[in-house]
Amino acid sequence: MVARGPLCVGIDPHPGLLSAWDLPLSAAGVERFARTVVEAVGPSVAAVKPQSAFFEVFGSAGIAVLERVLADCRDVGTLSVLDAKRGDIGSTMAAYATAYLTGDGPLAADSLTVSPFLGFGSLAPAVEAALASGRGLFVLALTSNPEGPQVQHAVDESGRTVAATIAAQAAEINVGADPLGSIGLVVGATIGSTDVDLAAVNGPLLAPGLGAQGATAEDLQRVFGDARRNVLATSSRDVLQHGPSVGGLRDAAARVVEQVRAAVGS
Numbered sequence: 001m002v003a004r005g006p007l008c009v010g011i012d013p014h015p016g017l018l019s020a021w022d023l024p025l026s027a028a029g030v031e032r033f034a035r036t037v038v039e040a041v042g043p044s045v046a047a048v049k050p051q052s053a054f055f056e057v058f059g060s061a062g063i064a065v066l067e068r069v070l071a072d073c074r075d076v077g078t079l080s081v082l083d084a085k086r087g088d089i090g091s092t093m094a095a096y097a098t099a100y101l102t103g104d105g106p107l108a109a110d111s112l113t114v115s116p117f118l119g120f121g122s123l124a125p126a127v128e129a130a131l132a133s134g135r136g137l138f139v140l141a142l143t144s145n146p147e148g149p150q151v152q153h154a155v156d157e158s159g160r161t162v163a164a165t166i167a168a169q170a171a172e173i174n175v176g177a178d179p180l181g182s183i184g185l186v187v188g189a190t191i192g193s194t195d196v197d198l199a200a201v202n203g204p205l206l207a208p209g210l211g212a213q214g215a216t217a218e219d220l221q222r223v224f225g226d227a228r229r230n231v232l233a234t235s236s237r238d239v240l241q242h243g244p245s246v247g248g249l250r251d252a253a254a255r256v257v258e259q260v261r262a263a264v265g266s
């Protein structure tokens with residue numbers, strides 16, 4: 001992340017973008033779109049984040065494309081963040097962990113977004129798999145959408161918010177890790193400011209919301225404060241609108257990398 005800069009480019013093949021890229025609304029169109037993004041930015045950015053939903057739309061053909069995109073990421077040496085937001089009771093979570101975080105299976109990614117809203121403890125199989133295989137998790141904590149606070153700002157009997165509890169539980173796992181632990185959080189660049197001690201998490205902080213959702217690189221300073229050096233900002237549509245030209249995508253990503261670097265100082 002230090003060499004390449006703190007940016008993750010999201011791969012979100014929205015129908016409107018497929019059409020703007022003159023691609024068919026099909027698994028073949030999604031494949032051309034996603035693999036062009038990896039070709040363009042994979043060699044230069046820290047990570048790419050395929051959004052699973054846009055591949056699932058096309059059923060097994062879409063999932064097969066996702067498998068090939070993850071293989072491309074490995075080939076070009078960029079980290080993959082699979083944005084699938086998995087979360088379930090522990091016994092089912094174990095199957096997700098096997099699918100996404102174990103060995104070299106077809107859907108294995110370098111990291112996975114997970115939902116702690118069935119209780120942080122339900123993520124244990126994914127935590128164990130990530131720690132055992134040197135992969136990472138990004139646990140939803142303060143999401144970028146306006147509906148998130150309804151759940152994430154709710155307080156327990158001690159007055160602590162759900163988000164603060166999630167952060168504290170991630171911090172417990174990451175304690176002593178140097179430079180950072182494997183259990184990161186998702187914290188939107190759009191959230192304004194937070195009382196949650198993000199620096200204490202000692203893990204990477206995936207920050208969606210730049211560009212299309214209205215957040216700017218400068219917002220990262222305000223949201224993350226002392227934790228800003230642990231931020232991996234992620235941007236999808238704002239970069240993807242510059243395709244299908246490989247050069248256009250590469251230049252757009254480079255511009256955002258420089259803005260984020262200037263804001264977070266890494």
Ligand SMILES: O=c1ccn([C@@H]2O[C@H](COP(=O)(O)O)[C@@H](O)[C@H]2O)c(=O)[nH]1
Nearest residue numbers: 010051143144145208212213235236237
């Ligand atoms: O809190 C969250 C968690 C995940 N996302 C995902 O990130 C991208 C954002 O796309 P943009 O085009 O840059 O808005 C998308 O895949 C979301 O599902 C998020 O936005 N907020």
